[in-house]
Amino acid sequence: MKLLTHNMLTSKCLKGVNVGYPLGIVAKDIKVLETEFNSEFVLRIIPKLDWDTLWNAADSIGHSGDLPRTLCDDYENDVEFLKKAHHVLLEVEVINGELVCPESGRKFAINKGIPNMLLNEDEL
Amino acid sequence: MSRPEHQAPPELFYNENEAKKYTQNSRMIDIQVQMSERAIELLALPDDEPHFLLDLGCGSGLSGSVLEDQGHRWVGFDISSAMLDVALEREVEGDLLLGDLGQGLPFRAGAFDGAVSISALQWLCNADKTSHHPTKRLYKFFSSLYSCLSRTARAVFQFYPENSDQMELMTTQAMKAGFFGGVVVDYPNSTKAKKFFLVLMCGGAAPLPKAMVEAEEEERISYSSKRDQLKKMRGKPLKRSKEWILEKKERRRRQGKPTKSDTKYTGRKRSGRF
DSSP states (O other): OBHHHHHHBOOTTSTTOSOOOSOEEEEEEEEEOOOOOOHHHHHHHGGGSOHHHHHHHHHHTTOOTTOOSSOOTTGGGOHHHHHHHHIIIIIEEEEEEEEEOTTTOOEEEEETTEEBOOOOGGGO | OOOHHHHSOHHHHSOHHHHHHHHHOHHHHHHHHHHHHHHHHHHTOOTTOOOEEEEETOTTSHHHHHHHHTTOEEEEEESOHHHHHHHHHTTOSSEEEEOOGGGOOOBOTTOEEEEEEESOGGGGGOOOSTTOOHHHHHHHHHHHHHHHEEEEEEEEEEEOOSSHHHHHHHHHHHHHTTOEEEEEEESTTOTTTOEEEEEEESSSOOOOOOOOOOHHHHHHHHHHHHHHHHHHHHOSOOTTSHHHHHHHHHHHHHTTOOOOOOOTTTTOOOOTTO
């Protein structure tokens, strides 16, 4: 699971959970895979992100590096910054571990990089 | 062959054996790729921009690979872990999630620029467990999808409806969830090439995209209708005339009744000598 996906994931499908965001990460296995840098995509995706969540998620698995804690105003022209964002968003992958719902504490297992979001009948 | 939905729930039907077909059977792959390309065309994304898309029922990631080829990033969602394992083997670029569409999508509001789904929606019409209620599951799915798409986004579903009731059930639930749109049927006159696409739009009503038809097919239709028109203009042949007799014999032959063959004497007046 990439941190970009984590930034979009919630546990609001659980019964009794309203926001379910952000999910906590317990990472046991992390892999860094290089992918092609596409500045256009990173530029388009940044306004959609919750930056605090991204930074905290990256920090909690020890991959925040020197990513700025807050977004600066003219990040559009800062290629170095975009490359760092690209690295954190798309190159750091959690292979094994757990996602934790902030409200109910329900754990979603991550196996081979695939979070299991299946719910039991009584959780709907 | 009976429909896969009737055989077993999706998480059991798409086991290792079935999943293998999607990497080895080139015909299956071709069809999946073609349908994915058409679905992306129907998404009508602005050109040359990379988008963040959702692939619902991504399976082994064949449709995702088509998205990658067009420069988009994607997140795949599927209920069969065997199919997702195949996707991992194929080393697709998209991120994968294991989940049930009928339980709702676990995403933040406005996360995606669009969604595609190839041959997955019909599975939601099944009640595989006693607690499953297809109408409720469809509504939950569509309403959660509506919230996780951005304002101008579209969602395109290729699906195999079993009957018109199913199609109506799907469209009503989608409209109830706030979507605009409807079903586009490609090649409606062909049994094999006929494909159903449910095109849903978030931002207000817009005209549905045009369905594809075979060029030849169109010609054939106009030709036969022209022939019918000519026939109508001529009217029925005069009773007991030669044309009338020939037509009647032709009809009997078509019905498989014993009929004398046509000769130069057929329908000819007898000479006065008789």
